Amino acid sequence: MAAPSGFGTSFAANRCPNLASSSVLLPSRFRFFPKLSKTETIASKTGLRFPPKYDGTSNALVRENKTDSKEIKFSSLELLKTSSANRYTKDRSSIVVIGLNVHTAPVEMREKLSIPEAQWPRAISELCALNHIDEAAVLSTCNRMEIYIVALSQHRGVKEVTDWMSKVSGVPVSELCQHRFLLYDKDATRHLFEVSTGLDSVVLGEGQILAQVKHVVKAVQGVPGFGRKISGLFKHAITLGKRVRTETNISMGSVSVSSAAVDLALMKLPESLYANTPESLYANTRVLVVGAGKMGKLVIKHLVAKGCTKMVVVNRTEDKVAAICKEIKDAEIVNKPLSEMLACAAEADVVFTSTTSETPLFSKEQVQKFPPVTYQIGGQRLFIDISVPRNVESCVSDVEGACVYNVDDLKDVVAANKEDRFQKAMEAQGIILEEVKQFEAWKDSLETVPTIKKLRAYAERIRASEVDKCLSKMGDDVTNKRKEAVHDLSASIVNKILHGPMQHLRCDDTRSLSEMLENMHALNRIFGLDPEISLLEEKIRAKFEQAQ
Known part of the structure; x- marks a missing residue:
């Protein structure tokens, strides 16, 4: 979705504030x-x-x-x-999602906050320049604008991001807070997993959102700030989205009247029109769409998705058809005036109607005058009427070679498909819970990485020092082969000694997170490593140096 006018100027002008102010990070009692x-x-x-x-x-x-x-x-x-x-080392960094979507905010609000793809890298850089944000990613589509962060402090991180969103969009914080939603850690992880599998979409199980999540990773891969945890979260969501669609087929079956209309026509067309795939039916079928409003536009989109490369569209005004032609470039759309509707229908094999006309557009007498369709094996001209009031008289079905389906016929198909998708959504939730557990275990294991690195470096320094002392005592006539043997022996001893502690620093099915973190803190105390505190100091110092 295109960004609202003036967004680029607002975005560039509202950079994050100077981080050097000492009062930014300190509570009032520390002034x-x-x-x-x-x-x-x-x-x-x-x-x-x-x-x-x-x-x-x-x-x-x-x-x-x-x-x-x-x-x-x-x-x-x-x-x-x-x-x-x-506080920072006791409460580990958190994954947080701050956003607005179709369930919480109207389109007018989402438009103001939308971030164009070209601005994603800069948005990530500006977010990560904030005092309490370590990593970030932006998921901005027509239905949602969500910011995922790794926050050093939940409360302050959320406040900083909310203020940043307000500045770049011009929406007051008070108004923004009325429509935003906040999710933390496991809930944030589960939300993105539900988004990627289509469970959070308007149309349950739709597949477009998975492609959009993939595009985020592709667009910002390598951008500083799209760090290990956030990139790991998005990549895990992509893998999960593929798994759910493969194991549950949740995206199968039409769940809207317009898509059901296109699928119904596809089922009714004779198999003699097949080329290589069922979708090729539409490539060999003459299609007429009457009406270019909201429903008509959806019908056109679904037709193109099913392989229809050419169609005739009749509408009262040309503007709507011209706008659709500009948006949909994968098919040849021929625009005809309403006065030529009957002539176009006489040459069509399938006629879709979706207008607001209060009187029928096709009567039995009119259809009787149409020439037969061009099917090679006993086909019929299909009238698929999704209008209310109906555009095609029910008695048209009495005409030889004509068959009429109305919106009630399609509702049964849609209802059955929705029920099926709800059942598959329950299966998908089970898979999501399993994957959330796996991702959390992977994320938690990262907490011990600094300890593992520092412990190994500590042992390596002692090993190298003692080997050098040993070799110096052995004299200058030691062969290279013997030196290599001493090095290998010392390295083997260190690896075997470290094997036990390293295993107890990894989270698996036999070891709880609390036990793993307890082992980490014990090793930090015993060897004086303090990796988390030193890591915190490095991050804070880097923030201040960058600001200065």
Whole structure:
């Protein structure tokens, strides 16, 4: 869907605010007051434990009015690390989805928030420049605009993204919050899985959304900010979407009157028109569509999807047909005026009608004058009338060589197909729950990656140091073969010693997440690794350096 007018200018002009302000990340109780002269005063009110280098004799955190801005920025960074480290490392980063879709917001609101594909990489970069956002992705279609993030802090991450959405769209935050939805961690994962399988679509099980999720990955692959967790989530959703469609066939069967009309005609056409596939029937059939309104447009789209490469469209005005021709370029659409409707119908094999006319367009007397159809084996001219009031008189079916189907005939087909899809949706939910569990296990295992890397590096440093000492004692006449044997022996010993700890840092069916994380924290304490705290400090420092 095209972006609303003025979006590009708004998007470029509303970059994320300067991240250097110390008050962006700090609660009000951590603001600096020049009159305070002792760090103990702050500590007594906030309960903070300052790092060793702030031992109470230094006034680096709270200086008099002479304190310059550079020192305040540095102080705020140090204070942030000490005050927030426990919160960040205790509450792991979260996957969050913040969005609006066809179920929560009208099209006018979705249009304002829509982000064109060309802007996706820049949107991801701007989102990840926010203080509490580590990774991001944008899923923007006609029916939804959803932002997926990895947030270092759920509450602050959501606030930052909401403010960013408001700035680039011009929609006030208060109005945005009335229509947005928020989902966290497992719920966010499950939502994307339901989206990719078509369970969250207007038409249950529709397949277009899976192609759109694939396109997101293709369009932003390699963009900084489309990181390991978010890209893993989207790729898992694509694999799941394919699996559900293969195992349940949920997208089979028409679930709208317009698609059912096209499928019904396909079933009624004689097999003698087959070329290679059933869809090739429409390539050899003369088709007339009367009416180019909403239903008529859908009929045309479904016809093209089923292989119809040429058709005649009759409508009261030419503008609507011209707009459809501009949008649908995979078929030759011949526009005829309403005055030529009967002549066009006389030359057609299948006639679809979908107008708002209150009087019938085709009567028995008119159809009796039509020449026979061109089918090679006893076919009939099909009138498929999806109009209310009806456009084709019911007595037309009494004419030899004519057959009429109305909207009631199609409703039974649609109802049966919907019931079938609901049954398949229940099967799909079972598959989704299984895949959510697998993805969460994979995501949780990433939490121990820094510990695994630091533990292996720690052991490798000791191994290399001890091997060098050993070889130096053995003298200069040691052959390369013996040196290689010593290296191999030491590496083998280290690998065997590390095998047990490494296994206990991986989440599997025999080990719970809580046990895995307990093992991780134990190893961090024993070997003094603190990978999560150091990782947090690196991310915070990078944010501040980027802002400065």
